[in-house]
Amino acid sequence: MYKVFLLSLLLAGPAVAQTLDVAPTLIADRKAVFATVESVDTLTARTRIGGTIVDLLVDEGDFVEAGDVLALVVNEQMAPQIASATSQAAALEAELAQSRVDLERAQDLFSRGIIAQSRLDQAQTAVAVLEGRLASATQSRDVLVQQEREGQVLAPAAGRVLDVLTPSGSVMLPGEPVAIIASDHYLLRLNLPERHARSIAVGDEIEVAGAALGGDVASMGVIRQVYPLITNGRIVADAEVEGLGSYFVGERVRVHIAVETREVIVIPRGYATTRFGNDFVILETDSGRRDVVVLLGRDLAEGVEILAGLSAGDTLVQP
Structure with missing residues (x-):
């Protein structure tokens, strides 16, 4: 068995060492x-009307969706104003109803020739004036109701509440910040x-x-x-x-x-050996092979960085 092993080694011949041509490469x-x-x-939720915060619905860290109500601001003057506007609209509706009845009576009397055209025109004008006054009063009341609804402080976008700037009970002016929201x-x-x-x-x-x-x-x-x-x-x-x-x-x-990015020399780790605390590579030269001391740098995905000892164009032999 031993003779057969020796014979196979002789027939195989000497092993060919792998070589590597040194070339610089770019690394970052x-x-x-x-x-x-x-x-x-980062958005700020602000009040749209002045008043007092009567209900604070969020706290730091809460997640909110766009349009969620964060706080409720109440202006105590709004309720009496809305009640007054509602009363005015109701009174005008009653007057308008009576004017329409008068207009119908005037039309009937005019058709029978009892009253003149001027009396009919006056009745028609009274109805038109009251309809305009009622429409104006209704719109004024709707404006006040909308202002009251704007007491709701809404989230401008979906996100997390980073900071609540005003506690419940604070008196606010229009446009003052209530909470800061991170998208x-x-x-x-x-x-x-x-x-x-x-x-x-x-x-x-x-x-x-x-x-x-x-x-x-x-x-x-x-x-x-x-x-x-x-x-x-x-x-x-x-x-x-x-x-x-x-x-x-x-x-x-x-x-x-x-x-x-910079040019460096990188070789596979297997081409370097360490002896007595120094790193060596085998350099192929015209006069033969010789060991050269190199200074290794950091390990990279392609191999190990060579800081000193080699130049581009050198030929290395794997140990």
Whole structure:
């Protein structure tokens, strides 16, 4: 058996070592930054009439739909005004009914030649005037009723209530804020040094740090907007990441973003060996093979980065 094994080795001949031509490749440098969870739109629910908040229906953290009633503002002057307008409309309706009866009587008398045309015209004019006054009074009453309905503070959009600014019992003027609502569409807002302003663009991918992930949060996101204004040496960009709805607005999350590309030398990890604390590769030269000390960098998906010791065009031999 042993003789057969030796014979097979002799017939097979010497093994051919694999070689690799060193060539530079482009990689993206990633920068770790903190991003904050923000809502795409932050809206304010405001009062439409002045009055007193008699009923507050929401609290911080509640989710509301567009058009939901958040609070009820009551103006104590509205009820007497509506009652007065209703009484005026009722009185005019009674007068109009009597005028129509008078008009019918006048038409009957005119048809029999008892009264003149002028008396009939007066009766018709009285009915027309009262109809106009009744329509005006009814519209005035409808306006007051609509103003009373506008005491309902409505949610401007669907979202989560971030802050309730006024407690129940507060006296409000028209247009004062009652609650702040964050829309149900969340994103990550990044703040980067201004030197990276021209190296990021819409469509670039970001990587959300694994420690910050929740159950449904995606590990990757895409930049959707880069703001053109630089403030205090910082540029702001927004990124879309799926599954941010369970986060708190303002929560900080670590992300990695590619800020620039550079040429590096990357070789498969199997071409490097470590002896006595130093890293070596086998270099194929015209005079033969020799070991060369190299300085290894970070591990990448393609292999390991070579910081020093090799140049483009070198030929490596796998150990």
